[in-house]
Amino acid sequence: MPMLKDPSKKYKRFQPLNLPDRQWPDKVIEKAPRWLATDLRDGNQSLVDPMQNGDQKWRYFQMLTELGYKEIEVSFPSASQTDFDFTRRLIETPGAVPDDVWLQVLSPCREDLIRRTVDSLKGAKKAIVHIYLATSECFRRVIFGFSEDESVVLASKCAALVRSLTKDDPSQSGTEWAFEFSPETFSDTSPEFVVRICEAVKEAWGPTKENPIIFNLPATVEMSTPNVYADQIEYFCRNISEREKICVSLHPHNDRGCAVAAAELAQMAGADRVEGCLFGNGERTGNVDLVTLALNLYTQGVTPNIDFSDLQKVIKTVEECNKIEVHPRAPYGGSLVVCAFSGSHQDAIKKGFQIREKEGKEYDDHWQIPYLPLDPKDIGRDYQAVIRVNSQSGKGGAAWVIQQNLHLDLPRGLQVAFAKVVQAMAEQKGRELLPTEITDLFRETYHLDKNSRFNIVDYNINPDRSASPAPPAPGKTQDTKNLMRVFEGVILIDGKEYKLRGRGNGPISSAANALRTIGIDLDVQDYKEHAVGRGREVKAATFIECVAPGVEEKVWGVGIHEDVVQSSLIALLSAASNFASSRHGSPIIPKQTLTNGGLQVPDMQSLEHKAE
The missing domain is CATH 3.20.20.70 (Aldolase class I)
Incomplete structure (x- = not known):
């Protein structure tokens, strides 16, 4: 040539x-x-x-x-x-x-x-x-x-x-x-x-x-x-x-x-x-x-x-x-210029907003957010559009969307886990996911609207007084703060009610031990909690990470409720549902424990031995 x-x-x-x-x-x-x-x-x-x-x-x-x-x-x-x-x-x-x-x-x-x-x-x-x-x-x-x-x-x-x-x-x-x-x-x-x-x-x-x-x-x-x-x-x-x-x-x-x-x-x-x-x-x-x-x-x-x-x-x-469109990357005016797809950018922006909120900064306070030289609100943009998610996005993008739409501050481990779910859907659809799609996917993945497999019907959590070493002094109330706890409740599993009982050092561990009797053997690895809302309308949001013995993959559960304990139990059952689903159709309840459609509950002695 x-x-x-x-x-x-x-x-x-x-x-x-x-x-x-x-x-x-x-x-x-x-x-x-x-x-x-x-x-x-x-x-x-x-x-x-x-x-x-x-x-x-x-x-x-x-x-x-x-x-x-x-x-x-x-x-x-x-x-x-x-x-x-x-x-x-x-x-x-x-x-x-x-x-x-x-x-x-x-x-x-x-x-x-x-x-x-x-x-x-x-x-x-x-x-x-x-x-x-x-x-x-x-x-x-x-x-x-x-x-x-x-x-x-x-x-x-x-x-x-x-x-x-x-x-x-x-x-x-x-x-x-x-x-x-x-x-x-x-x-x-x-x-x-x-x-x-x-x-x-x-x-x-x-x-x-x-x-x-x-x-x-x-x-x-x-x-x-x-x-x-x-x-x-x-x-x-x-x-x-x-x-x-x-x-x-x-x-x-x-x-x-x-x-x-x-x-x-x-x-x-x-x-x-x-x-x-x-x-x-x-x-x-x-x-x-x-x-x-x-x-x-x-x-x-x-x-x-x-x-x-x-x-x-x-x-x-x-x-x-x-009759000329403003280019999507035009400074300030472009539809893409105040948003980030890159995972590292998204994570930095999310952290910047979290620090700003933690420090209680007002609108007029000095603006300093990574990758955003101008506050999007100054040009009529809301923060919903700051982070957008596609198959190239990291954990921070989806976490930002959930924080903006559901007001949930996801722990890092849950961010990583949910990012994989989001990425799979983005690759399947071959396009960017809308905030509504990401929010709906989170609700479905962690059963926020309805847990189709596990639901609490009734429960009690009480101190295990039988293990008290000595009766209280005359005229005194027995001190139970160091006693183990016993969970007794009715759980709806795949549409059927089962009575469960378990013992542990707190509400979550006692409920987890109760689940072991039906083949859901989960150890709690991480627990995070924060308030959602303020005043009388405040709710507790609970995030629980669990792992099963001999299984590398961890599962997460999310619970939201006005009652802190119930929020924790809902999160545990959310994780249990995800664990059961990961078993690809294996029966949740071992056959040997089933009796006429009900559950043969072990006696307390065997249960305590199993829990320990």
């Missing part, structure tokens, strides 16, 4: 700035930027099926204002009648645009298109006219055939035209006007030329500290690593005059997959404002993702001033209007 030519030979390395005294690496982001949502313009023009339906754009606009966006680029009015009409509808519908929200519209540097653009904004309370001109050597040479001087003249002339049609026109005095200029392809333009053309535009517009000009510096095509973009922004902020009269805005695209990083570093370099789209919609690989940028701020202790507390509702609107 012939060797292909090396494609790297036809690409030229992007030259970084010579900025040895750069300051941005030592900076941190301490406040949210001004946000500009361009979903209805830049995002919309990049859709396969643009939101031509005015109702879709209307719904999207209302969502953006509810989220807290104060600057929204709503249209390209000179590009289509649909965009023009949508802008007019917003302005002419009473109450449609909150008083503190700026409507921004876009136009290229052409006189006729600028006039049409300004006409679309007549009567608006707050309006931003945004014009752009590509400034890179490639675009000037290939598209326009412009020199640098010609570009400066055109940009200055268009800025002056916007001024004459807006803030200098007495008929427009009812509108608060702002102005934005974008040297398009900024990231591929000589930084010296960017400063030069922006100085000319600034002079033509005449900004003030109270009403600064917006210079939007877009990475129209992302061409370098994010640190180079940050250098370019810092260079501009240092060298543009009257910095106090300027709002430096960012518009990063994601061609290299670094738009979020570029936007964050550029804010550290001095930028004041960020333009982008929810979930990164936009031309080619998209604009910077405003959701990720905003929620990243939360994780650094900074409020983004945007309300994503019901992120699922936002996702629904975005998907329906854009």
